[in-house]
Amino acid sequence: MKFFDLCKLSFKNLFYNFYRSIASIVMLTLLSVIIIFFGGIMKTLNGDIQKNLIDQTEKYGMDMSMIMSEKQNTQEFIELMDEQGLFDTYTMSLYMGVGAFGNVAEAEDETKFRLHPMCMGKENASYTPKLLQGHTWSEDCKGKKYIWIDEETALSTDKKVGDILKFSFNNQNFEYEIRGIISSSSCLLEYTFFDFEGYGVDVTLYQKNLDKVDMDFFKRLEDIDKYLISKYNLQTNAISGSSYNYYLSAMTIKKWATGIGIFLIAVCIGCSIGSILNTIKINISKNNYSLGMMRAIGAKSSEIYWYIVLQWLIIIFIATLIAGIIVAIMTATIMYDIMPMMLRLIFGDIILITTPQISYWAILINIFVLFATIMLSSLVLLRKYTQKPVINILQGGE
Amino acid sequence: MIQLNDVRKIYGEGESQVKALDGITLQIPDGKFISIVGKSGSGKSTLLNMIGALDNVSSGTIETDGIRIDDLPSDKLAEYRNKNIGYIFQAFYLEPQFTVMENVEMPLIIAGEDKALRREKAHKLIERLGLLDKENKKVNTLSGGQKQRVSIARALVVDPKIILADEPTGNLDVKNAKEVMDLLREIVSEGKTVILVTHNQDDAKKADITIEIQDGKIACIEER
Numbered sequence: 001m002k003f004f005d006l007c008k009l010s011f012k013n014l015f016y017n018f019y020r021s022i023a024s025i026v027m028l029t030l031l032s033v034i035i036i037f038f039g040g041i042m043k044t045l046n047g048d049i050q051k052n053l054i055d056q057t058e059k060y061g062m063d064m065s066m067i068m069s070e071k072q073n074t075q076e077f078i079e080l081m082d083e084q085g086l087f088d089t090y091t092m093s094l095y096m097g098v099g100a101f102g103n104v105a106e107a108e109d110e111t112k113f114r115l116h117p118m119c120m121g122k123e124n125a126s127y128t129p130k131l132l133q134g135h136t137w138s139e140d141c142k143g144k145k146y147i148w149i150d151e152e153t154a155l156s157t158d159k160k161v162g163d164i165l166k167f168s169f170n171n172q173n174f175e176y177e178i179r180g181i182i183s184s185s186s187c188l189l190e191y192t193f194f195d196f197e198g199y200g201v202d203v204t205l206y207q208k209n210l211d212k213v214d215m216d217f218f219k220r221l222e223d224i225d226k227y228l229i230s231k232y233n234l235q236t237n238a239i240s241g242s243s244y245n246y247y248l249s250a251m252t253i254k255k256w257a258t259g260i261g262i263f264l265i266a267v268c269i270g271c272s273i274g275s276i277l278n279t280i281k282i283n284i285s286k287n288n289y290s291l292g293m294m295r296a297i298g299a300k301s302s303e304i305y306w307y308i309v310l311q312w313l314i315i316i317f318i319a320t321l322i323a324g325i326i327v328a329i330m331t332a333t334i335m336y337d338i339m340p341m342m343l344r345l346i347f348g349d350i351i352l353i354t355t356p357q358i359s360y361w362a363i364l365i366n367i368f369v370l371f372a373t374i375m376l377s378s379l380v381l382l383r384k385y386t387q388k389p390v391i392n393i394l395q396g397g398e
Numbered sequence: 399m400i401q402l403n404d405v406r407k408i409y410g411e412g413e414s415q416v417k418a419l420d421g422i423t424l425q426i427p428d429g430k431f432i433s434i435v436g437k438s439g440s441g442k443s444t445l446l447n448m449i450g451a452l453d454n455v456s457s458g459t460i461e462t463d464g465i466r467i468d469d470l471p472s473d474k475l476a477e478y479r480n481k482n483i484g485y486i487f488q489a490f491y492l493e494p495q496f497t498v499m500e501n502v503e504m505p506l507i508i509a510g511e512d513k514a515l516r517r518e519k520a521h522k523l524i525e526r527l528g529l530l531d532k533e534n535k536k537v538n539t540l541s542g543g544q545k546q547r548v549s550i551a552r553a554l555v556v557d558p559k560i561i562l563a564d565e566p567t568g569n570l571d572v573k574n575a576k577e578v579m580d581l582l583r584e585i586v587s588e589g590k591t592v593i594l595v596t597h598n599q600d601d602a603k604k605a606d607i608t609i610e611i612q613d614g615k616i617a618c619i620e621e622r
Contacts, residue, residue, distance in 0.1 A: 005507045016495030293491040296452060297505040297552070298480020300473045387472065390479075391452040394491065 032323030039362020134180030292394030484553025543574030
C-alpha cells in the first residue's frame with residue numbers, strides 16, 4: 001500500500017468515526033492543556049527569577065556580605081572567589097572590639113557618629129577612605145582598643161586623634177582610643193554596635209558584570225562558604241545581602257513550583273498513557289471486522305499498525321494544537337493576574353515580577369510522550385492481534 | 399488448481415478437542431463452480447477458510463498452482479490473498495461509513511494501484527453490478543442485496559483467480575439471492591474458480607461440483 005493512500009485511509013476513518021475521534025481529541029486536549037500550562041509556569045518562573053535578578057543587579061548592583069570570625073582566613077576566601085571571577089570589586093570592613101552597621105543611638109557621649117575602620121577596595125580606590133589624620137590601620141591594630149572615626153563626626157563632637165571615645169552598649173561600657181580620622185566623603189558604610197567581642201571581617205562583594213550574574217553565581221559562593229566552614233570547623237556566619245536573600249526566596253519558589261509542576265505533569269502524562277491504551281484497546285476490539293477485512297483482502301501487519309497509529313497521530317496533532325492555542329490565550333490574558341496571585345497565595349509576600357510564557361519544550365515533550373505511547377502500545381496490542389488467523393480477527397474470536 | 403493433502407484442523411486441547419477437519423484430501427480444478435454443503439458445524443466454512451488462507455491448518459498441506467500457502471509467512475500470505483482471492487461473506491464485512499466506491503477500491507489501495515486506474519476498475523465493476531447511482535453513497539444506506547453486490551464488486555476488483563463465497567445469499571431475499579447466484583455463475587463463465595459454501599440445496603445444484611462434508615470429512619463429491 002502506498003503511504004499516501006494509507007494516510008488518506010486513516011484520515012477518512014478518523015473523519016467517518018467523528019464522535020469517537022472528537023471524544024479522543026477532547027480528552028487529550030484537556031490533558032495537554034495541563035501539561036503545557038504547567039510547563040509554561042515552570043519556564044516563566046525559571047526565566048523570571050533570572051530576569052528579576054539581572055534587573056535587581058542593574059538597579060542596585062550585586063552585593064553579598066560574609067561576616068567572618070577572627071579565625072577565618074579572609075584572604076583565602078577572597079582568593080577563592082577571585083579565582084572563580086565571582087566579583088569585580090569588594091570592600092572589606094574590619095570590626096574591632098564592638099562595632100557594626102548603622103547609627104549609634106545608645107552611645108554615651110555621642111548621639112550620632114560613624115565608626116569607620118579601614119575599607120579596602122580591589123581595583124576601586126573610592127572604597128578606601130582617605131586618611132586625614134592619625135595612623136592607617138594595620139595588622140597591629142587587631143584586638144587593640146583603637147577606633148577610626150570620620151571627619152564629620154570628629155568635628156561635630158570635637159574629637160581628635162588620641163582622644164578616648166566612651167560609650168555603653170547592652171549595659172556594658174566601652175572605651176576606645178581614636179587612632180585616626182578619615183574623610184567623610186568616602187565613607188560608605190554606617191555602623192551600629194552589636195555585642196561582638198573581638199575581631200571580625202565583613203566582606204561585601206560587588207558584581208556589576210551582568211553576564212556573570214546567574215543562579216550558578218550564588219551556588220559557587222555557597223560552595224566556597226561551605227568549604228571555609230568545614231575547613232576551619234567554624235559555626236560561622238551565613239552569606240547575606242539583598243541579592244543573596246532574593247536568590248534564596250526565588251529558589252524556594254522555583255523548587256516548589258517545579259515540584260508541583262512535575263507532579264501534575266507526571267499525573268497528566270500517566271492519565272494520557274492510560275486513556276490512550278484503553279481507547280486503542282477498545283478501538284481495536286470494536287473494529288474487529290474492519291481490521292480483519294483489511295487483513296483478508298491483503299493488508300500487511302505493518303500496514304494495519306500504521307493505519308491505527310496514523311489516526312492517533314492526527315488526533316495528537318489536533319489535540320496539541322488546540323491545547324497550545326488555549327494555553328497561549330490563557331497566558332496572554334488571565335495568567336498575568338493569576339500568576340502573582342498564586343505566588344502570593346503560596347509563598348506570601350514576595351517580590352517576583354512575572355511575565356507568563358509558553359514553554360515550547362512542554363509542547364514538544366507532550367507530543368513526544370503521546371507519540372511514543374501510541375507507537376509502543378499499538379505495537380504491543382496489534383502484534384498479538386495481527387498474528388491471529390484472519391478469520392478469528394474477522395469474527396472477533398480468539 | 400487447488401490441492402489439499404490430508405488437511406486437518408483441530409480446535410482446543412485434550413478432552414475438549416474438536417476435529418473441525420479430519421484428513422481432507424481434495425483437488426479443485428481451475429475455472430469451475432464448486433459448492434460445499436453440509437450440516438451446521440460439519441466443517442464446510444472451516445474448509446473454505448483454509449483454502450482462502452484465512453485460517454491455519456493443524457496439519458496437512460494446501461497448494462495453489464504449485465505454491466504451498468499453508469507455510470507462507472504472514473506478509474506473503476497477505477500479498478497472496480490480495481492478488482489471488484476474492485471473498486464474499488454472508489455478513490458482507492464492508493466499511494459502513496465508507497462509500498461504495500471506497501469499499502470497492504479498497505483491495506486496489508492495498509495493492510498500491512494508482513488512483514486513476516483503481517477508480518476506473520472500480521467504476522466499471524460498480525456499473526456492471528448496477529450500483530452506479532449509489533457509487534458515492536455510504537454503504538450503510540444500502541439494502542442487503544446492494545451491500546452484497548458491493549461485496550462481490552470488491553471481491554472481483556483485483557481480478558483474482560479464486561472467489562470464495564461463504565453463504566452469500568444467507569441474508570438476502572429470494573430475488574436478491576437469485577441475482578447473486580446468477581452473478582457467481584457469470585464469474586465462473588469468465589474462467590474464475592468459485593467456491594461456494596451453502597445450506598441451500600438448490601444453490602448447490604447450480605455448481606459444477608458439489609462436495610458434501612460430514613464431521614470434518616468428505617462424505618461425497620458429485621460432479622455434473
